[in-house]
Amino acid sequence: MLNDSAKSFIPKGIEFSIDLLSKESIDDIQIKFKVDGRKSYQYEYLNLDNFLENESLKYFFSTERSSSYIPPGSKLTYFFEIFFKDGTSHVTEKKEHIFLDSRFEWEKVEGEIVTIYYHGPVSRRAKKMLEACEDSVYKISDLLGVEKNENISVMMYNNYSEMFDVVVKKSETQANSLITEGQAFATENVVLVDGGSGSALGVATHEITHIIVARATKSSYLGVPLWLNEGLAEFGNIEQGQGYDRYLEWAIDTGRLFPFSSLNRFPGNPNLTLVAYGQSKSFVEFLINNFPEGSMIKLMKEISNKKSIEDSFISSFGVSLDDLEIQWKKDLGIIDRKNETSTSSELNNGALGSCNGGSMGFELSSIILLLLAYFVKKKVNN
Ligand SMILES: [Zn+2]
Known part of the structure; x- marks a missing residue:
């Protein structure tokens, strides 16, 4: 089981992270997420060059531009998909989370x-x-x-x-x-x-x-x-x-x-x-x-x-x-x-x-x- 999570930094963005033991066998990793109410999932590639042993691999999705804006209070469903070099892939469990404005304790x-x-x-x-x-x-x-x-x-x-x-x-x-x-x-x-x-x-x-x-x-x-x-x-x-x-x-x-x-x-x-x-x-x-x-x-x-x-x-x-x-x-x-x-x-x-x-x-x-x-x-x- 791979440990993964997402954290609100809204209004700046949302940070997705996943724990990996190594990157050797991995070709690519995508974070896929959907804002509740919107029609489709969107996905982004994680940068494997940022991999460090004993640290989670992170992807920061900025919500500051109007094209990528997500209002605080939105519910997101997200999961990771890992593509291995041998052609197989693994999808992490779907998780749901409401992302609040990170500047305050709500x-x-x-x-x-x-x-x-x-x-x-x-x-x-x-x-x-x-x-x-x-x-x-x-x-x-x-x-x-x-x-x-x-x-x-x-x-x-x-x-x-x-x-x-x-x-x-x-x-x-x-x-x-x-x-x-x-x-x-x-x-x-x-x-x-x-x-x-x-x-x-x-x-x-x-x-x-x-x-x-x-x-x-x-x-x-x-x-x-x-x-x-x-x-x-x-x-x-x-x-x-x-x-x-x-x-x-x-x-x-x-x-x-x-x-x-x-x-x-x-x-x-x-x-x-x-x-x-x-x-x-x-x-x-x-x-x-x-x-x-x-x-x-x-x-x-x-x-x-x-x-x-x-x-x-x-x-x-x-x-x-x-x-x-x-x-x-x-x-x-x-x-x-x-x-x-x-x-x-x-x-x-x-x-x-x-x-x-x-x-x-x-x-x-x-x-x-x-x-x-x-x-x-x-x-x-x-
Ligand atoms: Zn009005």
């Missing part, structure tokens, strides 16, 4: 579905977060027709600087101007959240909802329009602020609403991003409150079956997305005054600052990475 509280990992004297906060997340999982699963839930790991950090090194940063600009409050990794079933933030429960439940949306739409998750995904996530947010509503009002008054068919991507301008969130939230609420209970379940099923968004809406809600949008605008009283609004006024940074009391949360999503994050601006006036 404790956990477990619910039926969710496990909250935390460190330091914050067990009461962790329990509160567990309750909120479990409630959200059940509520949103009912709404979207998810019958069975796999476990979800929530890594609760104590402040932003702790979380900074481990979140995926989209760009330098973003890292300089935004604070990430939370990130959801739907494939890996992991949520990262800044538990020290005032809106931690809201952020955690928003992110958990993204994971349930992914489950409700299975492999067609990429087919979920961003506005629908974010609208549902804000519906699942148990601490909704007033911020998005104010941006929605501003957009209505200044004729800046976007057609939902254009909101597969959100605009880069922060003010307009907040508008996109605000109208997505409002529209999803309208759909949930004004149509029969099973409509959202049907919509998720249709998207899962890879129907187009247009067809999915018609078969679930009985009318097209455009018609639903008109109904929503009527409900808000927008349609009648549409023609008298001005489009010339600009919301400047001062006006942005005046919304400070509400939710300033603003999120950028990369559909390709299946990664959904929750940001707040670092400084309101910069």
